[in-house]
Amino acid sequence: MSSPSPKPQQAQKSKAPQSSDTLYESRKKLYVRAVTGVFANWRWALVWITQILFYGLPWLSWNDRQAVLFHLAERKFYIFGTVFWPQDVFFLAILLIISAYALFFFTAIAGRLWCGYACPQTVYTEIFMWIEQKIEGDHIRRQKLDQAPMSANKLFRRSAKFLVWGLVALWTGFTFVAYFSPTSELLEAARTFSFGPWELFWILFYGAFTFLFAGVLREQVCKYMCPYARFQAVMFDPDTLVITYDEARGEPRGVRKKGVDPRSLGKGDCIDCGICVQVCPTGIDIRDGLQYECIGCAACIDACDQVMDKMNYPRGLIRYTTENALKKNWGNKEIVAHVFRPRTLIYGTVLAVVCLAFVWGLASRDPLRVDVIRDRASLAREVEGGQIENVYRLHVMNMAESTRTFTFEVSGLPGVKIAGGPPRIEVGPASTQSVTLQVLVPYDAGKPGSNEIEFLITAEDDPSLSLREETTFLLPR
Template sequence: MSQPDTQSPKSADSQSKAGQELDDTLYAVRQKVYPRAVSGRFATWRWILVWATQVIFYGLCWLPWGDRQAVLLDLVERKFYIFGWVFWPQDVFFLAILLIISAYSLFFFTAVAGRLWCGYACPQTVYTEIFMWIEEKIEGNRSKRMKLDQESMSARKLGLKAAKFGAWGALSLWTGFTLVGYFTPIQDLFKEALSFSFGPWELFWILFYGGFTYLFAGVMREQVCKYMCPYARFQGVMFDPDTLVITYDPERGEPRGPRRKGVEPKSVAKGDCVDCGICVQVCPTGIDIRNGMQYECIGCAACIDACDQVMEKMNYPKGLIRYTTENAMKRHWGRREIIGHVMRPRILIYAGVLIALCIAFVWGLATRSTLRVDVIKDRSTLSREVEGGLIANVYNLQVMNMTEKPRRFALSASGMDGIKITPNVPFEVDPAGHRSVTVEVAVPPESGKPGSNTVYIEVKALDDETVSVREKTAFLIPQ
């Protein structure tokens, strides 16, 4: 016989509340971060990289190069124009090498000094920095922005918010427009913008990329770095005790506490940290670096600039928060010992591989032929007897002129006695164009063995004899 349920309503209610409290602990409601503006050497470097990356991004597509723009990724024609080079789908090798170089660069810089990419050059960091600058210019400093968000809606608040969102939106749309300008000639795209006659795909990508720029840099901000970016998750695997990371020195800073300017820490039984909280206020992800290394830290060094300014005002030595390594912190190493351990075998291997890849990439570009020829044997007619008792095979040549000037080419064949190629007249290929040429190669029957024989077809530029391609192919002689 089952026992009756003796649980009281009060007990059930308390268990329900406990379950609700457990659920609440498993989900943290976002607390909006209001980063405080900071100045200093690392902030200066961040803005240098902001300017450098954005001048390149927004300006490069407007740079002329002859009768086109300097960088144009023409997906319709399947040609990438980069300054004086024209790249075809067959040049995917260079893209692969470039991606490998990028990956090794990421490994190298992360192993040396942590998340340098995230803190200084990542598009998310760069655009968030720009959006925060716009926000500060319109709404004011950190305290004014916090106060404005707490106010009830008014004409003033509505006007400030509208101005900020409008400036963000304009910048985002211009960013999307610029991105599309690398795939559609920017001059043509600008004319389409004046008449608002964009093609459907152009309009889609302008709105898509612009919308995500607005969402990531203006709305989500630190959430992208904390929850969406995979780099934040696997960065710990790439660190070791000799990686330079932003670190708070607890041995020097603790116990922390406020005091008047100029007071010697030992006289009040405290460390150098005055517990002002400015290092937290300037952090774009809202973490407290004094709690130790955290995956949310993007390595921007804003807390270093802020803490150094406070230390300077208190007449204390700088460097309470600094770039250092785990081993250096434990063993109290100086700068020389730190540098010696940073240049460890792992880093030297990364550097060696990276240098080798860069040399291979540059060498490949420098020795890259401006002519490409593909020889395809005509399978509809394997071999046949032609006038004069010769045996003939037919080939289709795909000739690519990889320069931006028209070129004339001559054909020749070799590899067997008495070999002839027809038509044997020069032909022209347009700038950055390709042409299909059908040729017939004929040989006397006795010049080769029955079955497959090796012949060579050569295509040579008439204006430059060093530009030539000699392709091997099979010549069939019937039994």
């Protein structure tokens, strides 16, 4: 993330004359104009999909438990039929690698797709702006309302907006906590308002930050807080699709009457209506070129296309295109052909391989795990009949989704046996059971000191499911 040489200079220049506090506080409040169109529809589609998933998942059941639950108290992550244990941290690491490569891959192809359509910051801002628009009116009315002195109408609309925002935020906080603490218990607590202190804390914490980020801070989160915005440039190349203003076609911009050929006036296709700036959620002018503030939401494309339609000009004065395509006048065919280039192929291959490894690893996960722990309190004890006893605790982890019964055998020394005969224990679905085993060996069965023995743990219903665990047996000197 080291910045190229011209950057620090720029930063100093813009920062030096003003106190650094003004960076956040003197922000010009944006009154973002609502936009409709293909890309706005895509964004709304993703708002629906991601939020149906987010708000809906904690309510689903699977095998009599919550389908998706990151159960902190049990230290187990339930995701439908799969249960992740702390031993599976390997999969978490792979998941992070997959996310990183997916981000690289999609950014290299089409820029900030994530930011423009799927990032929670974008999604919640979209929802909060929709509420704002319904209650306070369009961008012009909102600005007027802001400037107007306090009145009954203003007070009413403000309170209504904050109330609805607050409810959405609270519900979001509740849903967030329901991923970590079972929904059924939370609901029960909500009914009588008897949340645990920490549950309440996190509901309010997450809710308050949803409110703050989506309602108040908005584009500032992307501009000042998001680390991705800072290093996105390293994933861009001249063949990356980015939202671009076609300067050659648009300039010189200027106002003109409808139906007049702009070329006869010596003008380009941009009528300088400024709607692309009004709809921009980060308040930039895309006509100044690619900027780090641009989150790639394509609102300006939708807005400009509508203007072009009205003027009877071809669409696409602002469009998804690549630097090379603009320079070399490529059509769609060449742009698509350049999607397949070493960079994307490498990212794509790594992504595919890591995804396969993840699936393969998950499919071939052992459905049974056993930890053998020697009882440290009594290392070796002489019992009746001249036998030596060692005590072991076995943690049996049944990863399967059904209850299983396991039997235990021991081998490795002549005459070795488990006191009281080989035990059987029943372990519930996706749970752990501990069993204490006293292992007996005739005192002359092995050398004094430590001897290797082996436990064999077998599932009764499926003898092919078995596990050998080595441990040591101590004989006194």
